Amino acid sequence: MQKIYTNISQIAGDVIIVEAKDIGYMEIAQVYTRRGPSLAQVIRIEKDRIFLQVFAGSKGISTGDRVRFLGHTMRVPSGVNLMGRIFNGSGKPLDNGPELTDNLIETGTPSVNPVKRIIPNKMVRTGLPMIDVFNSLVVSQKLPIFSIAGEPYNELLARIAVQAETDIIVLGGMGLKYDDYLYFRDILEQHGALSRSIMFIHTASDPVVECLLVPDLSLAVAEAFALEGKRTLVLLTDMTNFCDSLKEISITMEQIPSNRGYPGDLYSQLASRYEKAVDFEGAGSITILAVTTMPGDDITHPVPDNTGYITEGQFYLKNGAIEPFGSLSRLKQQVNGKTRDDHRIIMNTMIQLFASYRETLEKQSMGFQMSDWDRKLLNYGKRFEESMMPLKLNVPLEEALDLGWKILGECFKPEETGIRKTMIDKYWPHGKD
Amino acid sequence: MRKAKITAINGNMVRVSFDSLVVQNEVAYILHGTERLKSEVIRVRGKTAEMQVFEGTHDLKVGDDIELTGDLLSVELGPGLLGQIFDGLQNPLPELARRGGFFLKRGIYAEPLPDKKKWEFTPLLSPGSMVRPGERIGYVPEKIFRHYCMAPFNLDGVYEVANISPKGAYTIKEPVCEIKDKDGKITPVYLSQLWPVKIAIKAYVEKLRPTEPLVTKMRLIDSLFPVARGGTYCIPGPFGSGKTVLQQLISKHADADIVVIAACGERAGEVVETLKTFPEITDPRTGKSLSDRTVIICNTSSMPVAARESSVYTAITIAEYYRQMGLNTLLLADSTSRWAQAMREISGRMEEIPGEEAFPAYLESRIASFYERAGVVRLYDGSTGSITVGGTVSPAGGNFEEPVTQATLKVVGAFHGLSRQRSDERKYPAIDPLMSWSKYKSFIKEEQLARGHEVLRRANDLAQMMKVIGEEGISLADYVDYLKGDFFDFVYLQQDAFDPVDEATSGERQAYVFDFIYRMVLNAEFHFEDKTKALHFFHTLRQHFKGWNSMKEDSDEFRGVEAEIIKIVSERTVKNRQD
Structure with a gap:
């Protein structure tokens, strides 16, 4: 029943038009070219003119090539057999393992009914004090990592993947450098996390259309696990490449661009992916961390801007560390009152003092004289930067809080911190000072 | 039922061809297998129309049937x-x-209102009464409100009540009243009615x-x-x-x-x-x-x-x-x-x-x-x-x-x-x-409000200036003006969303406190020896006010702190500007 069509009437960009009948919108087709077969997806239908977005790109396609329609929308295998496997943006294995065809599920499933969501209330421990103590990550949260090019965002992502408390890790790479892909694979392997990971990798040299599929494949797989009760963590890097691919395709399709060439539906496109983050009532969860590189460190660029409106805060990576100012976890209040009774106090006090430290640094750089208090702050700031901020830490929250008290105790007198007496009595190191 | 067929699909928009007629903004259903997908006609050109689909459009095909309902999108x-x-x-x-x-x-799709639930209806009119669209016919209790059942908004002119149901329990599907126009045409009235969303209700x-x-x-x-x-x-x-x-x-x-x-x-x-x-x-x-x-x-x-x-x-x-x-x-x-x-x-x-x-x-x-x-x-x-x-x-x-x-x-x-x-x-x-x-009028007296805005603007100008020339660069009087604005912002404009009292301030309390701040601070002249003293004074004041904000207005504490603030302020006040 699968008919083969050979009349390709237009090839422009990575979109071809083939004349065919009785084809479903968003259906998948196989295009047989001289470079081998490639999948393609229907993105528009005009009577019998079918617009196909070719995953492998249109290079080398001839007007006489065969197109076979498969009669279904994009599918991806799911289930435990995927654990430890690596695929490309079309869902083909990259790790020399067998192709999987069981438990095929559709990608791009409908939106979750809001009444079936629960209010987020569980913390994801990552072992990084800048996250756990100051901007706790919460199950079902969607958080981007805003970063400029050159920052160690992939290292951060890999570290979170290895250290975070979660059942399944799904890594979606978009426009990754090949080295970065190998880096992720090796790190996960070294730390024994590969067996609970699934990777969908699109490298910078792969066709642009495959980049578009990576978030959908990753999230569809994660969703299937979440429905089975698993806590899944989806790591996406880099969403700016995804948006640039969207831009490329929409311009090929002669859509009117809205802002800096990006399509008018950029917000909806991003939202339909990020909103997959969920804590199901009576099942598992999906938490999303996504790198968004900011061209020119410009937060008003359409990609970080639209992302910021969708996500629940952001981690802001700067000078090799998670910047305490500018980073925000909007959901942290839901969890940090239930960890240890000094969590919020340490969080607020240390950040306030760190802000004073930054002011002092500014004063220092302008050549003002340093007072005793300024020197205390400088000492504190340095200690804070050395022991709380590095991205290579792996300390449990409680130890990080103790470390916080230790630093405060070494740098200040109790009354200088503004912490209330009862907490000082309970936690201040070296007795009552 | 009028029909049409899909000829093109692009995202959430489909183009259809039809033989008879279509109505702009009418609701249509796409019949795809066993699914019925709701959509709305948004443009008509010749014998084709474009429809936006309120659902995902994947799997739809050219040739799928469309059912045109003739109804505008309604609630x-x-x-x-x-x-x-x-x-x-x-x-x-x-x-x-x-x-x-x-x-x-x-x-x-699901029915918006429960159609089996019975509502206790009380009629307000009797046969022979005249009603206009939107006028009340009776009421049912809904939560804490009296929910009026009204003559349909889409009627025109004056109608006579032909008969009306007695007090009793009815569902939204049972007519509770019948009204007739001057030609004697009868229209039933239900507890609920439909209305097209994009048209404003004008029954007033x-x-x-x-x-x-x-x-x-x-x-x-x-x-x-x-x-x-x-x-x-x-x-x-x-x-x-x-x-x-x-x-x-x-x-x-x-x-x-x-x-x-x-x-x-x-x-x-x-x-x-x-x-x-x-x-x-x-x-x-x-x-x-x-x-x-x-x-x-x-x-x-x-x-x-x-x-x-x-x-x-x-x-x-x-x-x-x-x-x-x-x-x-x-x-x-x-x-x-x-x-x-x-x-x-x-x-x-x-x-x-x-x-x-x-x-x-x-x-x-x-x-x-x-x-x-x-x-x-x-x-x-x-x-x-x-x-x-x-x-x-x-x-x-x-x-x-x-x-x-x-x-x-x-x-x-x-x-x-x-x-x-x-x-x-x-x-x-x-x-x-x-x-x-x-552009709306505040319950705060006009001259007080103007002073409030002025203080904020002035403080902002001074803050900008201080960024360039430092605190030393401005006079003591200017510094006090800056502190006034900063104080006003901190204790009045800002609220503590986590404090049960400060989270929400009633209109009466706002008028009272605004007047108090106006007389005591914004419109007062203070005397200070130097800037440090001024800063200290405003910090103390701020602390007291912050506490005052989180006290219930009819409590003794509230009056206590108020008296204390008056005492602190009067020690430093030279005179009030006008009075």
Whole structure:
């Protein structure tokens, strides 16, 4: 029943038009070219003119090539057999393992009914004090990592993947450098996390259309696990490449661009992916961390801007560390009152003092004289930067809080911190000072 | 039934060809296998029409049949709306969850109002009475309100009641009354009626000028940039500046009978918080659950775009319905930018010539006609009802020059601009007093208010100056002026959202405290030896005020602190400027 069509009437960009009948919108087709077969997806239908977005790109396609329609929308295998496997943006294995065809599920499933969501209330421990103590990550949260090019965002992502408390890790790479892909694979392997990971990798040299599929494949797989009760963590890097691919395709399709060439539906496109983050009532969860590189460190660029409106805060990576100012976890209040009774106090006090430290640094750089208090702050700031901020830490929250008290105790007198007496009595190191 | 067939598919838009006729904006169903997908005709050209589909369009094929209904997109208005959570097309989400599970499967629609539930009807008219559209025929109790059953809004002229049901229990499907026109044609009246969402309900005598304040219990809003009952306001702000939190608090505290919340294209998580916490919060005005006076229309960012476009209309139509009962309703739309983007997406698919930033050319007129549905009206029985509309705007890049913000500012009566700087400084609410404005009248005396604004402006100028020339560079008198503004901002404009008392300040208390601050601080002249003393004085004052803010106004503590503040201030006061 699968008919083969050979009349390709237009090839422009990575979109071809083939004349065919009785084809479903968003259906998948196989295009047989001289470079081998490639999948393609229907993105528009005009009577019998079918617009196909070719995953492998249109290079080398001839007007006489065969197109076979498969009669279904994009599918991806799911289930435990995927654990430890690596695929490309079309869902083909990259790790020399067998192709999987069981438990095929559709990608791009409908939106979750809001009444079936629960209010987020569980913390994801990552072992990084800048996250756990100051901007706790919460199950079902969607958080981007805003970063400029050159920052160690992939290292951060890999570290979170290895250290975070979660059942399944799904890594979606978009426009990754090949080295970065190998880096992720090796790190996960070294730390024994590969067996609970699934990777969908699109490298910078792969066709642009495959980049578009990576978030959908990753999230569809994660969703299937979440429905089975698993806590899944989806790591996406880099969403700016995804948006640039969207831009490329929409311009090929002669859509009117809205802002800096990006399509008018950029917000909806991003939202339909990020909103997959969920804590199901009576099942598992999906938490999303996504790198968004900011061209020119410009937060008003359409990609970080639209992302910021969708996500629940952001981690802001700067000078090799998670910047305490500018980073925000909007959901942290839901969890940090239930960890240890000094969590919020340490969080607020240390950040306030760190802000004073930054002011002092500014004063220092302008050549003002340093007072005793300024020197205390400088000492504190340095200690804070050395022991709380590095991205290579792996300390449990409680130890990080103790470390916080230790630093405060070494740098200040109790009354200088503004912490209330009862907490000082309970936690201040070296007795009552 | 008229039919059509699909000829082209592009995203959520399909083109169809038809033989007979089509009606602009009529609802049509796409028949795909066993599925029936709701859509709306949005453009007609020759023998083809374009329709926006309120669902995902995957798998649809050229040749699929279309059923044209002839009805415009409508909502059902009747008892049972309060406390509900609907999607943008008025499907109750809990019912969809019962049928579809975790996901919003396409093509599943549910009745908006329970049709089996019996309502205790009390007639207000008797046979022979004359009624006009929108006039009350009887009522049923709904939560804490008397829910009036009204003559259908779509009638024209005066009708005579032919017969009316006696007091008793009826469902929304049973006629409770029959009315006849001058030709003797009988029209049945039910407890519920349908109304097309994109058309305003106009069954009233006249529209009045909004003059009464709508107290939101936010000092910064009520005192400085007030909103009037029946007025409109907008809250633009960059992401993370607290738009949604502000709207949530207003929905809790505002002095309105009914609050309709349109969560339009925003995060699902925030809606979840509202819909899970509201039933448990007690409304201080009624003593009942907050959800008893709330209707939530929820079309979050990942739900279909075309339904997002309709959701704000669904919301305002429900607000208009309760206004017809003489109630004061408040519509909160979060965010109107997502609604505008939905229009942009659909316009793009129709290949219309774009305006600025690819928004359609009719963006401004659509925004204007939406806000114009707000207002205070006098109903036929002499009572008044109102709709106040508050919309958040999410400007791209936080830049207020963009088309949606600009189009909105032209038509609203108050502008509460949030700034990133104030939210970064953890100032709540982050409404910037220097750029916001309101055309409505505040309950604060005019000269006091003018002084308040002046103090803030002056303090800001001085703060800018100090950044350049340092604290040493300005005179002591200027420094005191700066401290006054800083003090006013800190103790009056900012509120502690986590303090049960400070979270919401009544209108009376605002007037009292404003007057107090005006006399004691803003309009007073102080004497200080030097800047350090001045700073110390204002810090002490600030601390006392902060404590004062979190004390109940009828308590002894409140009066105690007040006396103490008077004492501290009088030690430093030279004289009051005028009196």
